[in-house]
Amino acid sequence: MRKIEIPWESFAVSLISLLIGFLVGGIILAAVGVNPLRAYAAMFHWALRRPGAIFQRATPILLTALSFAVAARANIFNIGAEGQMYLGALASLYVAVKSGSALLGALAGLVAGMGYASIAGFLKSHRGVNEVISTIMLNWIAFFFLDYSISRYLADPSRPWRSVKVPVGARIPYVGSFPLSFVVAVIVSIAMYFLLWRTSLGYDIRAVGLKPKAARYGGADVKKITLLSMSLAGVAGGLAGSMIVQGQSYYIDIPLSVMYGMGFDGIGVSLIGRNHPLAIVVSALFFGVLMVGSHGMQLAVGVPREMVTAVIGIIIIALAMPEAIRMIRRRLR
């Protein structure tokens, strides 16, 4: 078996971007009158005492990050994990409630996510529609479709602002405070890694991503690869929804607050993991720490949890300029 190489350069870029994120975040904290060190200390202190919560928080964003990463390998900028996750959650909820089976529920989520993502894949491969536009529109359509479906067909009669619950037999259980849904997410990561690096389809996907023209001369069907990689992305995106509804919340509320934004969080997770399925596991756990810790920060210094989102945004902006980071590295040497 081939050795897994660790790309130190990518690792350094991610690390420096994280530092920039925390640094600029610290300046913002100081500007609103909060001691940044106290805020960050409260964040990590709170999170690290709650490992179960970290794994729980990391699970869906690990899967939505995989959705982004697989498409990104084919040079598709899939920001539709949010919508794939919504549809996956709805399908899982429906099937889990009707069948009482955890496996069937998860399968339904997987298929729903795959089908939804392939709409954007098809529009790109056959109509040339930019995936950024189509996936964002599909996200909004899915959002209101869930609101509609839940209020009309799946509402809990005693609490109409949310759906009925997944029956106990169709839930993905916990061992102590550790969610088994996290194991599912890690298995999907490993599967995606093997698919991308150890199969000919994976080779074609990466070839199309790196050099579409050369790949075409090499015999790859670019349209088919585009469609396939979006469908694969949808598998992960849909499962994110399944894991939330079958493994964490057990219901969906009307403004979707049990999952809102977790598809977008996956973009940052994937970018920091340099779109590598195994590195994404680590970056998802790191995001889990930030997100769980944001509660502690809010309690300790009164800064809203969204501060973490702002920091993640700065990290992403920093990740967009590896050239600048390389310059910084040269100076430091």
Add this chain to the structure above:
Amino acid sequence: MNPTIFLLSAARAMVPITLAAIGEIITERAGVVNIGLEGILLLSGLFSAVVSLATNSILLGVLTGVFVGLAIGALHALISVTLRGNQIVSGVGINTFALGFVVVVLISLYGSYGQTPETPPIPRIPVAGGSISYFFIATLIIGALAWWALFRTKWGLRLRAVGENPTAADAMGINVFRIRIIATVLGAMLTGLAGAYLVLDYVGYFTKHISAGRGFIALANVVFSNWNPLIALLGGFLFGFFEALAIYLQIIYLSPSHQYVLKMIPYIATLVIVSIAMKRVRPPAALGKPYSRE
């Protein structure tokens, strides 16, 4: 429903989508793509509210919105043009940052998670059946000006050359980097103006959901227009029409679950319109590709 009121409502809805699209057309014609429009709308909208609330001046609020656009445009230009970074990633970062940052500012200034107090009243032009915003008139003028500048001036020719074939443009002595930076900043300023309109005129206060995908609908409008500001005016009206239609139907159909279906209308319409238009349009050849002289 009275058709005049309906048309006025579409005219109100079209302004932000159109202004941001015209800005993005200028940016993309020079070869730079900025998908951070959504974030610019949020940040410029928020600070235009903050300043107009603090000074009680609408004009200062509008100027602030444009200035915030300028600042983010400069950042995006630095990353995309000077540092040859990934333009899409930068845009996503801007959007993500805005999403979190606006809440931090809302809490620290107003102690509110969701919205600012109402901004000062804005003057409008009264017409039969309602009123027209000065921003609407400005949008039409800006659209026409942008078309003229892009297609009828030497500056526009150079800008388009930079977006089509930067190497050739460079060989002819055109400063590719400078033109791309100017186009990126200018485009973001127009989106900043759109954000100020959204808050000060269209809604009357800032909420953290105020952009509601309009930055992306503007990107769709750019494609629809085939990178032409005059057609973007038409596209903006079309997208605005569907927004107004959704609002109008929501007033008629009071059943809450049907309201959700109606809210999908602008997004489905956008998807369908872009899918149809896409076969007929041609993006600038060097769009999204950083230029390097090496």
